[in-house]
Amino acid sequence: MFTASEIQKYDLNDDMPEDYRKLLVKLCCVEHGIEMISRTAILDFLTQVWMVGTYQAPSPYERVRTASYCWQEVGHSELFYNIARDLDPALADEDIPVTQYAFHMKFTTWTELAAVNFFTDRVGMYQANEWVNSSYVVLAKIAPMVVKDERGHTTMGYDRLERVCESVKGKEEAQRAVEKWHPAALDMFGHSESKRQHEYIKWGLKKHTNGELRQQYIQDVAPLIAKLGLDVPDENKNRRFF
Ligand SMILES: [Fe+2]
Numbered sequence: 001m002f003t004a005s006e007i008q009k010y011d012l013n014d015d016m017p018e019d020y021r022k023l024l025v026k027l028c029c030v031e032h033g034i035e036m037i038s039r040t041a042i043l044d045f046l047t048q049v050w051m052v053g054t055y056q057a058p059s060p061y062e063r064v065r066t067a068s069y070c071w072q073e074v075g076h077s078e079l080f081y082n083i084a085r086d087l088d089p090a091l092a093d094e095d096i097p098v099t100q101y102a103f104h105m106k107f108t109t110w111t112e113l114a115a116v117n118f119f120t121d122r123v124g125m126y127q128a129n130e131w132v133n134s135s136y137v138v139l140a141k142i143a144p145m146v147v148k149d150e151r152g153h154t155t156m157g158y159d160r161l162e163r164v165c166e167s168v169k170g171k172e173e174a175q176r177a178v179e180k181w182h183p184a185a186l187d188m189f190g191h192s193e194s195k196r197q198h199e200y201i202k203w204g205l206k207k208h209t210n211g212e213l214r215q216q217y218i219q220d221v222a223p224l225i226a227k228l229g230l231d232v233p234d235e236n237k238n239r240r241f242f
């Protein structure tokens, strides 16, 4: 295992070991697909966010906030698509299926959208934090901005849930939304036993295992759910990946 200062850094046009390049292409052209609107699943997902988050917004302020959210996610799409395209243009253009099932789930209400942002964008924040000081200089450069944006998105979701929970009916709706999106968010971290995660860590492309990130997430969100006055779901209930 290397320490952070020992890890070799690579820029786009640098010579790279073949094993490193293969992992980098996998990471940027396949796994980072969740940040690319070039993928049909992500286009559909952001379209849902736009439709619910603008037309059902309870105020002009919230409508503008949704628009700003979409603008930032489209910005991430451009960044990640270009990073993928620089590495492998053909693969970047492939409409590779998005394996995180959260991006295929439907939501039709303002309350659910708030939960979607609180839970799934928070996963995005943890994942983007893995690229801070990445051995791939291109990723390291954009990571702090993406972390900041995702922090803003999850905070927006939380603020909206707080508002929703002010009424009894809203609180009931929020509890149902939490039960639906909490397990989906936990599953977004992937299998704890995945072999590739150790390769990513070895080459400085990630810092933590899927299981470590998931545990951190569970610990961090539980007090926030409780602060909303809602029940924290059993972390093993309705899960698909462990
Ligand atoms: Fe994003």
Ligand SMILES: [Fe+2]
Binding pocket: 073, 121, 124, 149, 150, 153
């Ligand atoms: Fe986001």
